[in-house]
Amino acid sequence: MTEPVKVALLGCGTVGSEVTRMLLDDPGELAARVGAPVELAGIAVRRPDKHPELPQHLITSDATALIDSDVDIVVELIGGIDPVRGWLLSALRKGKSVVTGNKALLSEHASELAEAADESGADLYYEAAVAGAIPLLRPVRESLAGDRITRVMGIVNGTTNFILSAMDSTGAGYAETLDEATRLGYAEADPTADVDGYDAASKAAIIASLAFHSRVTAADVHREGIAGISSSDITAAKSLGRTVKLLSICERVTEEDGSESVSARVHPVMIPKSHQLAGVGGAFNAVYVEAEAAGQLMFYGQGAGGAPTASAVLGDLVSAARNKVAGGRGPRESAHAALPVRPMGQTPTRYHVSLDVADKPGVLAQVAQVFAAHGVSISTVRQRDRRSTASLVVVTHQAPDAALRSTVDEIDKLDVVREVISVMRVEGEAE
Amino acid sequence: MTEPVKVALLGCGTVGSEVTRMLLDDPGELAARVGAPVELAGIAVRRPDKHPELPQHLITSDATALIDSDVDIVVELIGGIDPVRGWLLSALRKGKSVVTGNKALLSEHASELAEAADESGADLYYEAAVAGAIPLLRPVRESLAGDRITRVMGIVNGTTNFILSAMDSTGAGYAETLDEATRLGYAEADPTADVDGYDAASKAAIIASLAFHSRVTAADVHREGIAGISSSDITAAKSLGRTVKLLSICERVTEEDGSESVSARVHPVMIPKSHQLAGVGGAFNAVYVEAEAAGQLMFYGQGAGGAPTASAVLGDLVSAARNKVAGGRGPRESAHAALPVRPMGQTPTRYHVSLDVADKPGVLAQVAQVFAAHGVSISTVRQRDRRSTASLVVVTHQAPDAALRSTVDEIDKLDVVREVISVMRVEGEAE
Numbered sequence: 098m099t100e101p102v103k104v105a106l107l108g109c110g111t112v113g114s115e116v117t118r119m120l121l122d123d124p125g126e127l128a129a130r131v132g133a134p135v136e137l138a139g140i141a142v143r144r145p146d147k148h149p150e151l152p153q154h155l156i157t158s159d160a161t162a163l164i165d166s167d168v169d170i171v172v173e174l175i176g177g178i179d180p181v182r183g184w185l186l187s188a189l190r191k192g193k194s195v196v197t198g199n200k201a202l203l204s205e206h207a208s209e210l211a212e213a214a215d216e217s218g219a220d221l222y223y224e225a226a227v228a229g230a231i232p233l234l235r236p237v238r239e240s241l242a243g244d245r246i247t248r249v250m251g252i253v254n255g256t257t258n259f260i261l262s263a264m265d266s267t268g269a270g271y272a273e274t275l276d277e278a279t280r281l282g283y284a285e286a287d288p289t290a291d292v293d294g295y296d297a298a299s300k301a302a303i304i305a306s307l308a309f310h311s312r313v314t315a316a317d318v319h320r321e322g323i324a325g326i327s328s329s330d331i332t333a334a335k336s337l338g339r340t341v342k343l344l345s346i347c348e349r350v351t352e353e354d355g356s357e358s359v360s361a362r363v364h365p366v367m368i369p370k371s372h373q374l375a376g377v378g379g380a381f382n383a384v385y386v387e388a389e390a391a392g393q394l395m396f397y398g399q400g401a402g403g404a405p406t407a408s409a410v411l412g413d414l415v416s417a418a419r420n421k422v423a424g425g426r427g428p429r430e431s432a433h434a435a436l437p438v439r440p441m442g443q444t445p446t447r448y449h450v451s452l453d454v455a456d457k458p459g460v461l462a463q464v465a466q467v468f469a470a471h472g473v474s475i476s477t478v479r480q481r482d483r484r485s486t487a488s489l490v491v492v493t494h495q496a497p498d499a500a501l502r503s504t505v506d507e508i509d510k511l512d513v514v515r516e517v518i519s520v521m522r523v524e525g526e527a528e
Numbered sequence: 529m530t531e532p533v534k535v536a537l538l539g540c541g542t543v544g545s546e547v548t549r550m551l552l553d554d555p556g557e558l559a560a561r562v563g564a565p566v567e568l569a570g571i572a573v574r575r576p577d578k579h580p581e582l583p584q585h586l587i588t589s590d591a592t593a594l595i596d597s598d599v600d601i602v603v604e605l606i607g608g609i610d611p612v613r614g615w616l617l618s619a620l621r622k623g624k625s626v627v628t629g630n631k632a633l634l635s636e637h638a639s640e641l642a643e644a645a646d647e648s649g650a651d652l653y654y655e656a657a658v659a660g661a662i663p664l665l666r667p668v669r670e671s672l673a674g675d676r677i678t679r680v681m682g683i684v685n686g687t688t689n690f691i692l693s694a695m696d697s698t699g700a701g702y703a704e705t706l707d708e709a710t711r712l713g714y715a716e717a718d719p720t721a722d723v724d725g726y727d728a729a730s731k732a733a734i735i736a737s738l739a740f741h742s743r744v745t746a747a748d749v750h751r752e753g754i755a756g757i758s759s760s761d762i763t764a765a766k767s768l769g770r771t772v773k774l775l776s777i778c779e780r781v782t783e784e785d786g787s788e789s790v791s792a793r794v795h796p797v798m799i800p801k802s803h804q805l806a807g808v809g810g811a812f813n814a815v816y817v818e819a820e821a822a823g824q825l826m827f828y829g830q831g832a833g834g835a836p837t838a839s840a841v842l843g844d845l846v847s848a849a850r851n852k853v854a855g856g857r858g859p860r861e862s863a864h865a866a867l868p869v870r871p872m873g874q875t876p877t878r879y880h881v882s883l884d885v886a887d888k889p890g891v892l893a894q895v896a897q898v899f900a901a902h903g904v905s906i907s908t909v910r911q912r913d914r915r916s917t918a919s920l921v922v923v924t925h926q927a928p929d930a931a932l933r934s935t936v937d938e939i940d941k942l943d944v945v946r947e948v949i950s951v952m953r954v955e956g957e958a959e
Contacts, residue, residue, distance in 0.1 A: 119674065119821065129741070129865075130673050224671060230822035232663075232671030240655060240663030242561050243550065243842020310560070373807075373828075390550065390839035391661035394829035397804075398822065408821035411674020425856025434560075 099133035102418040105168040106140045107160050107184065108175035109148060112198065112225070113140070115407035116172065116414075117151065131418040139163045164188050170417050172410060173197040174225075182206055189213035189221065194417040194426075196410055198225030204299035204315040207306060220420055220427050222413035227300045228253050228382045230405030231398040232412070237307050237386065244388040246308040249347045250524070251384030252377050253300045255400045256291035257323050257343040259283040261365075262378045265340050270328045283380060293322035294343065297363040301345035305361045308386070309349050311436040313361050319441035321364035330365075333451040333490070333519040339367040340375050341521065350439055358439040367449055367523045442499030447476070450505060451519040452489040460513045464489065467511070471504040472496065492523060530564035533849040536599040537571045538591050538615065539606035540579060543629065543656070544571070546838035547603065547845075548582065558842075562849040570594045595619050601848050603841060604628040605656075613637055620644035620652065625848040625857075627841055629656030635730035635746035638737060651851055651858050653844035658731045659684050659813045661836030662829040663843070668738050668817065675819040677739040680778045681955070682815030683808050684731045686831045687722035688754050688774040690714040692796075693809045696771050701759045714811060724753035728776045728794040736778035736792040739817070742867040744778075744792050750872035752795035761796075764882040764921070764950040770798040771806050772952065781870055789870040798880050798954045873930030878907070881936060882950040883920040891944045895920065898942070902935040903927065923954060 104120070106113060120127070120137045128134045141160035142148055148156060157163050164171055164184055171188040175181050176199050185195050185202070190213050197203070203210070203226055214221040224234045228251070237246065252258050256278065263274045275292065278284040290296045298318040305313040323343050334341050348360045368375050373395060377383040382400025387393050399405040420426045454460045461480065468475055474494040481488050493501065509517050535551070537544060551558070551568045559565045572591035573579055579587060588594050595602055595615055602619040606612050607630050616626050616633070621644050628634070634641070634657050645652040655665045659682070668677065683689050687709065694705045706723065709715035721727045729749040736744040754774050765772050779791045799806050804826060808814040813831030818824050830836040851857045885891045892911065899906055905925040912919050924932065940948050 115821065126676075127674065230819075231825060232667035235671050236663035236667060239847055240666050240843040241839065242846035243558065243844075244839040245557075376804075388661075388839060390546065390835040390842070392830045392836050394662060394827070396825070396827060398825035404821040405823050408672065408675040408819060411821070412671040415673035416670055420856070423856055425851070425854055 099422065101134040101136040102131060102170065102421050103136050103138040103168040104414065104418075105138055105163045105166070105171045107163070107171065107173045107181070109140050109142050109151065110174065111403040112406045112410065113174040114150075115403040116174065116410050119407055119411055121152075127415070130415050132422045133418070135414070135418055138166065138168050160184055164193070165191075168193060169421050170194045170196060170414065172414060173199060174410070175199070176201065178202050178205065185210060186213050189219050190217055192217040192219050194220035194222075194421065196222045196413040196417055198223065198406060198410060200226040200296065200299040200303060204302040207303070207314075208312055218426055220417045222417055222427070223303070224413050225406050225409035227303050228384055228396070229398070229400040229402065230408045231382055231384065231396050231400065232409070233384055233396050234303070234307060235412075236396070237304070241386070241388050241391060244390045246386060246388045247349050248387040249304050249308050249384060250344055250374075251382065252342055252374060253345050253382050253384065253400060254291055254294075254297040254343060255380035255382060256284050256288065257294075257297070258377065258382075259380050260292070261323060261326070261341050261343060264326070264328065264331050265335075268328060268331070271324065271326055292324050294320040294363040297343060297345045301347055301361045301363055304345070305347035305359055308347060309359050309434065309436060311359055311434045313347075313359055313438065317361060317438040319362035319364070319444070323365055326365055327519070329451070330519045330521060333449065334367045334521070337367065337449065337490070337492070338370055339523070340370055341365050341367055342374060342377075344368075344374070344524070349436075352439075357434075358437045360439045360444045362441060362444065365521055367521050369525045372525045442497060442502070444498050445495040446498045446501060447495050447523045448493045448501045448505070449519070449521050449523045450491045450493075450508070450517065452491070452508065452514050453516040453518055454489045455513040455515060456488070457513070461489065463511060463513055464491070464508060467507050468493070468504055471500045471507075473500055473504050530853065532565040532567040533562060533601065533852050534567050534569040534599040535601045535603060535845065535849075536569055536594045536597070538594075538602065538604045538612070540571050540573050540582065541605065542834040543837045543841065544605040545581075546834040547605065547841050550838055550842055552583075558846070561846050563853045564849070566845070566849055569597065569599050591615055595624070599624060600852050601625045601627060601845065603845060604630060605841070606630070607632065609633050609636065616641060617644050620650050621648055623648040623650050625651035625653070625852065627653045627844040627848055629654060629837060629841060631657040631727065631730040631734060635733040638734070639743055649857050651848045653848055653858070654734070655844050656837050656840035658734050659815060659827070660829070660831040660833065661839045662813055662815065662827050662831065663840070664815055664827050665734070665738060666843075667827070668735070672817070672819050672822060675821045677817060677819045678780050679818040680735050680739050680815060681775055681805075682813065683773055683805060684776050684813055684815065684831060685722055685725075685728040685774060686811035686813060687715050687719065688725075688728070689808065689813075690811050691723070692754060692757070692772050692774060695757070695759065695762050696766075699759060699762070702755065702757055723755050725751045725774065725794040728774060732776040732778055732792045732794055735776070736790055739778060740780050740790050740865065740867060742790055742865045744790055744869065748792060748869040750793035750795070750875075754796055757796055758950070760882070761950045761952055764880065765798045765952070768798065768880065768921070768923070769801050770954070771801055772796050772798055773805060773808075775799075775805070775955070780867075783870075788865075789868045791870045791875045793872060793875065796952055798952050800956045803956045873928060873933070875929050876926040877929045877932060877953045878926050878955070879924045879932045879936070880950070880952050880954045881922045881924075881939070881948065883922070883939065883945050884947040884949055885920045886944040886946060887919065888944070892920065894942060894944055895922070895939060898938050899924065899935055902931045902938070904931055904935050
């Protein structure tokens with residue numbers, strides 16, 4: 098009989114309780130996949146008395162003692178940076194593999210954790226940290242390891258996608274829709290992490306690090322949330338055959354001098370209704386990956402929720418356990434390139450600008466002159482679009498974001514411009 | 529300096545030449561991912577004089593000698609069963625890892641190859657065998673290893689998808705569209721393997737084996753191709769808001785006695801235009817995976833072509849090379865369940881039947897009586913649909929395929945039925 102692989106679980110909320118259920122439900126099935134029994138050795142929770150549903154002999158409030166006991170793998174589902182960071186570093190340094198879904202921790206301290214894992218030969222897996230049940234990190238890290246990923250773009254935050262989908266279909270404003278999302282449980286009581294883009298930025302940092310074999314932290318990611326999106330923005334998007342999504346965009350870019358850098362950003366984007374990401378509704382996630390040889394790939398599925406996220410945790414747990422049984426470890430991360438991060442101002446983007454302008458001749462000439470003065474080339478102009486309140490709608494070609502930003506600032510000051518109704522970046526061709 | 533990992537390449541056609549290019553182009557990048565240099569030690573081709581573009585010192589016509597030299601990994605891109613089967617078994621038995629895209633071989637001899645790999649501790653990877661560049665097998669095998677996959681359904685043959693997409697958009701017949709596909713290079717001179725569903729059936733066998741941890745061979749897969757699809761079928765589908773796709777469908781089914789079995793089949797299916805698979809056009813592939821905890825996932829990308837397929841080969845090669853460097857091996861297959869294969873006749877499906885019937889009272893009653901006599905429940909009936917030539921269109925609820933088949937046979941014999949215009953299985957709800 099092979100020795101069991103012993104697992105410590107830290108945290109037992111929505112995802113943790115699903116993981117517990119899956120570990121206890123069908124141990125024979127898991128053992129067959131791993132090649133040895135998988136034993137849940139203990140569950141550390143802050144308030145043991147709050148968990149009457151769990152097997153009481155497994156519960157402890159002493160996470161440190163549980164980690165230091167003879168467990169082989171630590172599964173962390175508490176979240177946040179402290180005290181989790183110290184616990185996981187300690188586990189990794191002792192050669193215990195770690196499976197975690199902690200995006201905040203990974204987007205800030207991945208280097209330190211990866212180094213600790215490398216030194217002791219332990220595994221560090223975190224598929225659950227990005228896009229819930231969707232197998233994304235493993236394909237990026239392993240399946241595409243021989244290819245060259247150039248771009249990753251996706252919807253990785255379900256809360257904001259739910260809100261934007263609802264605004265698009267009901268025409269309601271942001272505040273009202275957020276209230277509804279909170280009532281339905283799609284948004285947390287304090288929605289800041291989601292609606293201000295912190296969650297999506299953490300995920301972008303994790304994706305960019307793996308995709309480009311470099312180290313990108315959350316602080317490197319340009320971040321704009323959805324709190325500024327108005328129903329005018331949604332209407333403007335609709336009048337162009339587009340919809341608004343909060344996208345995480347990670348790109349590998351070649352600078353003029355031939356050197357490489359990384360761009361990572363999170364902001365609302367108008368995309369054509371015909372774009373595959375436009376059809377991703379509600380709390381679903383979808384991620385496009387572009388690689389030189391593979392071309393365009395898409396991954397789609399549930400980005401959150403207890404059972405879907407637990408599926409990702411269990412996949413990692415099986416891998417870590419198999420490696421323990423085989424006496425090896427999985428592929429380490431390959432963050433060998435220290436690529437600089439291109440600032441948002443230098444990142445080429447395209448803008449959509451809807452303006453309410455004075456009804457007299459020469460207005461377009463004045464507005465166009467401002468674009469030209471900033472070196473921004475205009476793609477399309479529509480005047481007096483009956484489907485919106487705007488009297489002038491401009492979509493640009495690509496230009497550095499800073500140039501676009503200052504163009505809009507200057508246009509806003511023109512006497513002939515009554516109001517800047519909507520400004521938003523656009524992706525994708527069709528209109 | 530770490531010892532290089534030596535690679536033998538067998539075959540150098542469309543995919544092999546891309547693999548060669550990627551191996552030779554940026555050795556530093558690959559070495560960084562693997563942790564050691566990756567050295568292309570030799571390329572075995574049948575006719576060395578036909579490859580002036582390759583580095584001549586690498587070329588050999590003696591595959592056996594190349595495999596027997598001091599190479600660590602054998603990449604096989606020749607295809608077919610013999611002599612490849614013997615070569616790969618010999619390599620695996622000597623502890624050399626194998627990376628292959630050979631679906632015909634794997635769908636018939638996977639057990640034997642996996643056993644040889646297990647015995648010597650070598651890796652056997654074959655991501656390129658199914659759905660080209662799309663990372664599908666690794667997610668199924670590893671990311672979902674702790675979950676329970678219940679169903680995999682997808683478009684895994686680009687040639688038939690191109691033909692069906694073209695028939696749908698042009699209204700042209702099958703023979704004419706096949707000619708066009710051949711002219712454009714989307715179909716081979718002998719299109720049998722694609723249009724008769726052999727290729728899709730091999731892939732279904734590989735998918736089902738990995739997804740259900742059982743052993744399913746190509747012979748276990750019920751197979752119907754697209755050669756029988758007429759423009760009447762396409763028209764009938766359109767009149768129901770549907771389109772026709774050749775799908776590979778693998779299911780884990782629970783029998784009435786509680787035992788489990790596997791169903792694997794390839795056949796044309798009418799799916800709603802709103803279904804995500806309906807939008808997959810041209811030579812693209814897309815695969816849905818349903819798992820108990822993860823829910824519904826979708827993977828989308830290029831299913832064939834030199835560079836995309838080479839991307840999948842390189843990903844496997846990097847994994848195998850990393851394992852060599854680390855002294856371990858990747859997760860073995862877990863074909864521990866020997867689930868029986870449910871025959872097609874017992875598999876529940878839904879049928880669409882378009883009939884040209886006599887224009888007199890009581891016809892529907894007669895037809896409905898035949899369905900009832902076979903225990904088949906009708907979902908919808910439409911009479912005298914102006915959008916098609918049919919005068920009676922029936923869509924059933926689920927029933928065993930054999931019952932549906934014999935219902936159609938009996939209906940065809942009814943005096944009041946002038947012609948059975950179209951019979952096809954349907955998937956998905958909306959109409």
